[in-house]
Amino acid sequence: MQIELKNISYTYQGPLPVAALHNINLTVKTGEILGLIGHTGSGKSTLLQHLNGLIKPQEGDVLVDGLSVKKGELPLTRLRFRVGLVFQYPEHQLFEETILKEVAFGPRNMNLSEDEIEKRVKRSLIDAGIAEDLYERSPFELSGGQKRRVALASILAMEPEILVLDEPTAGLDPRGRKDILNFLVNWQNPNRGIVLVSHNMEEIAAFADRIVVLHEGTVFLDGTPKEVYSEAKKLAEVGIRVPQVSLVLSGLQERGWPVEKGAFTVPEAAQEILGALKKSPGGERHGL
Amino acid sequence: MEPIIKVKDIYHQYGDTEALRGVSVNVYPGEFLAVVGANGSGKSTLARHLNGLLLPSSGEVLVKNLSTNNPDDIWTIRAIVGMVFQNPDNQLVATTIEEDVAFGPENLGIPSPEIRTRVDEALKWVNMYDYRKRSPHQLSGGQKQRVAIAGILAMHPEVLVLDEPTAMLDPMGRQEVLEAITYLNRELKMAVVLITHHMDEVVLADRVVAMGEGKIAAEGNPKELFKNTELVTSLGLDVPQVFALSSLLRENGLKIDYAFNPEELVNALCRLN
Numbered sequence: 001m002q003i004e005l006k007n008i009s010y011t012y013q014g015p016l017p018v019a020a021l022h023n024i025n026l027t028v029k030t031g032e033i034l035g036l037i038g039h040t041g042s043g044k045s046t047l048l049q050h051l052n053g054l055i056k057p058q059e060g061d062v063l064v065d066g067l068s069v070k071k072g073e074l075p076l077t078r079l080r081f082r083v084g085l086v087f088q089y090p091e092h093q094l095f096e097e098t099i100l101k102e103v104a105f106g107p108r109n110m111n112l113s114e115d116e117i118e119k120r121v122k123r124s125l126i127d128a129g130i131a132e133d134l135y136e137r138s139p140f141e142l143s144g145g146q147k148r149r150v151a152l153a154s155i156l157a158m159e160p161e162i163l164v165l166d167e168p169t170a171g172l173d174p175r176g177r178k179d180i181l182n183f184l185v186n187w188q189n190p191n192r193g194i195v196l197v198s199h200n201m202e203e204i205a206a207f208a209d210r211i212v213v214l215h216e217g218t219v220f221l222d223g224t225p226k227e228v229y230s231e232a233k234k235l236a237e238v239g240i241r242v243p244q245v246s247l248v249l250s251g252l253q254e255r256g257w258p259v260e261k262g263a264f265t266v267p268e269a270a271q272e273i274l275g276a277l278k279k280s281p282g283g284e285r286h287g288l
Numbered sequence: 289m290e291p292i293i294k295v296k297d298i299y300h301q302y303g304d305t306e307a308l309r310g311v312s313v314n315v316y317p318g319e320f321l322a323v324v325g326a327n328g329s330g331k332s333t334l335a336r337h338l339n340g341l342l343l344p345s346s347g348e349v350l351v352k353n354l355s356t357n358n359p360d361d362i363w364t365i366r367a368i369v370g371m372v373f374q375n376p377d378n379q380l381v382a383t384t385i386e387e388d389v390a391f392g393p394e395n396l397g398i399p400s401p402e403i404r405t406r407v408d409e410a411l412k413w414v415n416m417y418d419y420r421k422r423s424p425h426q427l428s429g430g431q432k433q434r435v436a437i438a439g440i441l442a443m444h445p446e447v448l449v450l451d452e453p454t455a456m457l458d459p460m461g462r463q464e465v466l467e468a469i470t471y472l473n474r475e476l477k478m479a480v481v482l483i484t485h486h487m488d489e490v491v492l493a494d495r496v497v498a499m500g501e502g503k504i505a506a507e508g509n510p511k512e513l514f515k516n517t518e519l520v521t522s523l524g525l526d527v528p529q530v531f532a533l534s535s536l537l538r539e540n541g542l543k544i545d546y547a548f549n550p551e552e553l554v555n556a557l558c559r560l561n
C-alpha cells in the first residue's frame with residue numbers, strides 16, 4: 001500500500017484562518033517505519049488526518065495506490081480500516097463500557113463474523129500487552145499506560161496495513177516505552193507500515209527507517225536517520241535537538257576527530273569513537 | 289540539617305493492592321530530590337503523601353514536625369508543601385493568568401496588596417510575567433505548566449513537589465519547565481521533589497530515590513545510581529544516553545570519567561592524551 005500526498009495545503013477556516021500545511025509532498029508506504037518530527041503547531045496532526053481520509057484534501061490530492069481521495073475514487077470507510085490512527089490522548093478515543101467491547105468496536109463495523117471478531121480482539125489485546133483479568137473492566141478505570149495499550153489494541157484489531165501513532169510512548173516509563181516500541185518493530189513487515197510521531201529523538205533514531213521533519217507546515221527535511229541527524233545545525237535553527245550521542249560525535253568531529261556524525265545509537269557511537277582512537281597513531285590526533 | 293519532611297515507615301493500601309510497603313525518606317531544605325520508578329512502583333502515591341493528599345495506612349509523614357494524620361494541621365502543611373501535577377489543563381481555573389496565580393494566596397486570606405506583590409514575583413520567577421493579562425487557553429503546554437507552578441509559588445511554599453510535570457509537554461515546553469525548576473532550586477534555594485520518568489531530568493538532581501514495588505530500592509546521587517546498570521534495568525528504568533556511552537567506552541578500556549552531558553564526554557575524550 002502506498003499513500004501519496006501531492007501538493008497538499010490546508011487552512012483551518014474561521015474568523016482567523018490558520019494555515020496548517022503548505023504544499024506538502026510526501027509518500028508513506030508499507031514496508032517502512034517513518035519517523036515524523038515537528039513541534040506543536042508544525043502541522044503534524046493535520047497531516048496525519050490526511051492519511052486516512054479524516055480530513056479531505058482542500059488543495060492538492062491524496063492518492064492511495066494511485067486512486068484519488070479528492071475525486072472519490074475509493075471509499076473512505078474502507079481507507080479508515082486500512083490506515084489505523086492511534087491518537088496521543090487515548091481518552092479522546094475510548095468510549096465503550098468494557099475493554100472487550102472497546103476493542104471489538106472496530107472489527108464489528110467491518111461486518112466480520114463473531115468468530116473472527118473474537119479472534120482478533122483476543123489477539124490484539126495480547127499483542128498490546130493487556131492482562132486478561134482487565135478485559136471486563138471499564139477502559140476509564142485504567143492507568144494512562146494501560147489506556148494507551150487499549151487504544152492501540154482497538155486499532156490493531158482492524159488489522160490495518162499502515163499504523164499511524166501519535167506519541168505512543170508519552171507518559172510511559174522506560175520499560176513500557178521499550179515494550180511498545182519492540183512490539184511495533186515486530187508487528188511491522190513488508191506488507192505493513194508504521195508512521196511514528198515522537199518528540200523523543202533517541203526513540204526515532206533507533207526505530208525509524210526514514211525521518212521527516214515538519215516545520216511550519218512544510219517538509220523541512222526528509223531522509224534516513226543518518227542524513228537527517230547529521231544536519232544538527234539546521235535542526236537547531238528550528239528548535240529540534242538531535243540525539244545526545246549525535247551531539248557527542250559532532251563535538252568530536254569539530255575538534256578534529258575522524259568520526260562520522262551520522263552514527264546514532266550508543267553502540268554505534270562507541271564503535272566510531274574506538275575506531276577513531278585506533279586509527280590515530282600515538283598522540284597525533286588531528287588538531288589535538 | 290533538620291529535614292523539612294520526614295516520611296517514617298509508611299504503608300498505603302489501595303483496595304487490595306499495597307502501593308507503599310514501608311517507605312522512609314527525608315526531604316532537606318534547599319535540596320533537589322528526584323524520585324524515579326516504573327509505572328506502579330508507588331512514586332506518585334509517595335508524592336501525594338508529602339502534603340497529605342493521601343494519608344498513610346500506617347506510619348507517619350511529618351512536615352516541620354506537623355503530622356499529616358492530624359486534620360487540624362493539614363492546611364498549614366499544604367502551605368509549606370506545594371504540589372504540581374502532570375496535566376496543566378486540569379490545574380488552571382481563572383480567565384487570566386494573573387487571576388489564576390492569585391487564586392491560591394486569596395484562599396489563604398492574604399491581604400490584596402501582598403497578593404499583587406506575590407503574583408508579580410511568582411510570574412517573574414517562572415518567566416511568565418509578560419503573559420500575565422492573557423488567558424490560560426492561549427498558552428502552550430510548557431507555558432501553562434509554568435503558570436501552574438507560579439500559582440503554587442505565590443503561596444510561598446518551602447518545598448515544591450512536581451509529579452511528572454513534563455510528561456505531556458513537547459521538548460521546548462519541557463526545557464522551559466526544567467529551567468524554571470532549576471532556577472527555583474539554585475537561585476531561590478527552594479527544596480524540589482521531582483517525580484519523573486525522564487532519566488535526563490534525574491541528572492539535574494542532587495539526590496535520587498528509586499522506587500520498586502512500593503519500596504525504596506536505591507538512594508544516592510544520580511551518578512552512583514546509573515553506574516549500577518543491573519539495578520537500573522531491573523527497576524524498569526533507563527540510563528541517560530551519554531552516560532551509557534561513557535560506560536561502554538570505559539568497559540572497552542578507555543580511562544575516562546562517567547559523563548552526563550555531551551560536552552563533558554567530548555572534553556574527557558579529548559583529554560585522553
